[in-house]
Amino acid sequence: MTPTRTTRTARKARTTAPRRALRRLPLRAAATLTVVICLFPVYWMLATAFRPSRDIQSYDPRLIPQEWTLDHFRTAVQADGFALFWRNSVLVTLGAVLLALIVALGAAYAVARLRWRGRRQFMLAVFIAQMAPWESLIIPVYIISRDTNMLDRLPTLTLVYFMITLPFTVVVLRGFIAGIPPELEEAAQVDGCTRVGAFRRIAFPLLAPGLMATSLFGFITAWNEFTYANFLIIKQQDSRTLPVWLSSFQTTFGTDWGATMAASTLFALPALVVFLALQRHVTSGLTAGGVKG
Amino acid sequence: MPARPSRRPLRGRRPTLGPYLLIAPAVLGMLYLLLYPFGRALLISLQDFRLRELIRGDAEFVGLRNYQTLLSDPRFWDVVRRTFLFMAVNVAAIMILATLVALMIERLGRAGRAVVLSSLVLVWAVPVVAATTVFQWLFHSEFGIVNETLTDLGLDSFEGYTWLADGRAAFAILVALIVWQSVPFAAITLYSALTTVPEELYESARLDGAGAWTLFRSVTFPLVRPLFMLVLSLEVIWTFKAFVQIWVMTRGGPGDATTILPVYAVQTALANQRYDLGSAASMVTVLLMSGVLVLYFRQLFRQEGDQL
Numbered sequence: 001m002t003p004t005r006t007t008r009t010a011r012k013a014r015t016t017a018p019r020r021a022l023r024r025l026p027l028r029a030a031a032t033l034t035v036v037i038c039l040f041p042v043y044w045m046l047a048t049a050f051r052p053s054r055d056i057q058s059y060d061p062r063l064i065p066q067e068w069t070l071d072h073f074r075t076a077v078q079a080d081g082f083a084l085f086w087r088n089s090v091l092v093t094l095g096a097v098l099l100a101l102i103v104a105l106g107a108a109y110a111v112a113r114l115r116w117r118g119r120r121q122f123m124l125a126v127f128i129a130q131m132a133p134w135e136s137l138i139i140p141v142y143i144i145s146r147d148t149n150m151l152d153r154l155p156t157l158t159l160v161y162f163m164i165t166l167p168f169t170v171v172v173l174r175g176f177i178a179g180i181p182p183e184l185e186e187a188a189q190v191d192g193c194t195r196v197g198a199f200r201r202i203a204f205p206l207l208a209p210g211l212m213a214t215s216l217f218g219f220i221t222a223w224n225e226f227t228y229a230n231f232l233i234i235k236q237q238d239s240r241t242l243p244v245w246l247s248s249f250q251t252t253f254g255t256d257w258g259a260t261m262a263a264s265t266l267f268a269l270p271a272l273v274v275f276l277a278l279q280r281h282v283t284s285g286l287t288a289g290g291v292k293g
Numbered sequence: 294m295p296a297r298p299s300r301r302p303l304r305g306r307r308p309t310l311g312p313y314l315l316i317a318p319a320v321l322g323m324l325y326l327l328l329y330p331f332g333r334a335l336l337i338s339l340q341d342f343r344l345r346e347l348i349r350g351d352a353e354f355v356g357l358r359n360y361q362t363l364l365s366d367p368r369f370w371d372v373v374r375r376t377f378l379f380m381a382v383n384v385a386a387i388m389i390l391a392t393l394v395a396l397m398i399e400r401l402g403r404a405g406r407a408v409v410l411s412s413l414v415l416v417w418a419v420p421v422v423a424a425t426t427v428f429q430w431l432f433h434s435e436f437g438i439v440n441e442t443l444t445d446l447g448l449d450s451f452e453g454y455t456w457l458a459d460g461r462a463a464f465a466i467l468v469a470l471i472v473w474q475s476v477p478f479a480a481i482t483l484y485s486a487l488t489t490v491p492e493e494l495y496e497s498a499r500l501d502g503a504g505a506w507t508l509f510r511s512v513t514f515p516l517v518r519p520l521f522m523l524v525l526s527l528e529v530i531w532t533f534k535a536f537v538q539i540w541v542m543t544r545g546g547p548g549d550a551t552t553i554l555p556v557y558a559v560q561t562a563l564a565n566q567r568y569d570l571g572s573a574a575s576m577v578t579v580l581l582m583s584g585v586l587v588l589y590f591r592q593l594f595r596q597e598g599d600q601l
Binding site: 030035106109116129138162220226267275 | 309311312313315316318319320322323326327329330331333334337347350393394397400401405408409411412413414415416417418419420421422423424425426427428430431433435436438441473477530533534536537540541555558559562563568571572575576578579582586589590593
């Protein structure tokens with residue numbers, strides 16, 4: 001990448017400054033337009049959440065709110081069951097991610113480090129599982145949950161989210177484990193470590209960034225999941241999760257768009273924070289991971 | 294593959310049961326949570342399975358009758374046609390916009406590039422349900438900013454216009470929402486592919502007098518084609534996940550205007566208690582998707598074949 005950039009700057013330097021600025025104008029305009037289209041809906045969500053109701057229900061909305069208020073956030077947080085749904089979401093998400101991480105770590109180690117019959121077939125199954133048509137499995141999962149008395153229960157959701165995130169976790173962790181030279185572990189084994197001990201002491205610390213990244217992506221997937229949360233939790237309203245609550249927020253709050261946008265903000269915030277923290281990985285390594293899975 | 298402890302241990306190695314124990318939980322998960330539901334769906338689609346059978350559990354095997362019912366229903370064919378239209382419009386818009394954005398990012402300076410990439414990542418991060426809610430608010434009939442702006446621009450017919458009451462408008466809003474959400478991933482991936490094209494190729498093509506379009510068509514595109522095809526097939530598959538946006542925003546309405554196959558399947562099964570017909574519709578969906586999936590896997594293995 002570096003040589004590319006130098007040749008380009010050299011070429012740029014040959015054209016004169018004003019002409020260059022003029023020639024780059026359409027490019028600048030396109031970039032600005034892209035950024036505005038990207039950011040405006042997000043900005044409008046925040047702007048609505050923070051402005052007083054009479055400002056929201058005005059026929060002449062201002063781009064920048066004149067007054068700021070936290071009323072809508074208060075309404076959203078004090079809404080029935082908000083704390084409960086928040087807790088449910090966190091429990092289900094953490095459970096699914098931890099389970100997927102533990103199970104995937106074993107499988108990824110077996111695939112990356114050990115030689116055994118059926119390894120290729122196993123990876124093929126993982127790749128296929130990655131593309132599983134979850135939207136088309138909702139009916140049988142509903143019926144199976146009903147038959148096994150698992151409807152309206154959070155562990156059901158945990159299991160489904162575990163399976164949704166598992167393939168991606170296996171694929172990415174396999175890549176990370178394969179990237180650690182086996183010689184490191186072998187050296188530790190020579191020094192008297194067991195195979196497990198060598199992995200735990202040597203490879204595991206090196207895996208930390210990989211575990212971090214995959215678990216955060218798993219977190220986002222499970223946190224956002226709507227379909228199964230909507231159709232598997234029906235009667236037991238106390239077991240609902242945040243996405244379902246948010247989708248029903250308008251029926252609960254009618255035309256209170258300020259509170260709805262405040263609720264959307266509160267729901268989106270964890271995902272936004274995680275993503276922006278991961279941005280470096282997102283735009284480089286995990287893009288490839290995303291394609292692979 | 295079943296664990297097969299070898300009777301004759303290899304020299305210096307223990308019998309290889311270890312790996313099978315390590316993958317056992319993952320395999321069990323895939324069997325019980327994926328293969329079994331899939332098999333169950335296939336079975337239900339071949340049974341007479343309604344509310345009565347759901348409660349009493351004595352479904353009767355009826356062969357391909359559900360498929361016959363489905364395929365002779367004109368409404369089903371409307372849904373299939375709409376699904377393909379929805380997919381084509383979305384995927385075409387996503388790929389064209391993403392390619393343009395990727396080409397643009399490549400030409401930007403360092404600061405501009407960082408700003409555009411950050412905004413793309415931000416959009417990518419907005420949860421689906423939150424984005425859908427925000428779009429509902431943007432297009433709100435009375436106080437939505439879109440209607441206010443259009444009215445201010447002199448288009449008075451948009452005053453109090455109810456977007457979601459009109460089939461085509463609802464369809465268009467859903468397309469806008471899905472394109473808005475999907476372009477970031479595609480654009481960032483295509484941009485990362487563009488950075489691998491060696492600058493020398495452009496230089497020599499320019500010396501040969503190639504214009505911008507020729508340059509793109511005969512130098513850039515052939516080189517990023519594998520990744521382009523990968524993103525394309527992923528987007529086709531992911532358009533089926535638009536279920537959430539549609540369900541939250543319109544439930545497939547008004548009328549049937551935004552009902553695509555997955556929505557139709559869930560409506561039929563869970564709203565009308567025709568689990569058998571819904572499962573059959575799901576199976577048809579999977580069948581249609583599997584064509585694209587094969588394309589995706591071929592591309593994937595061509596790229597990563599050695600790793601498998």
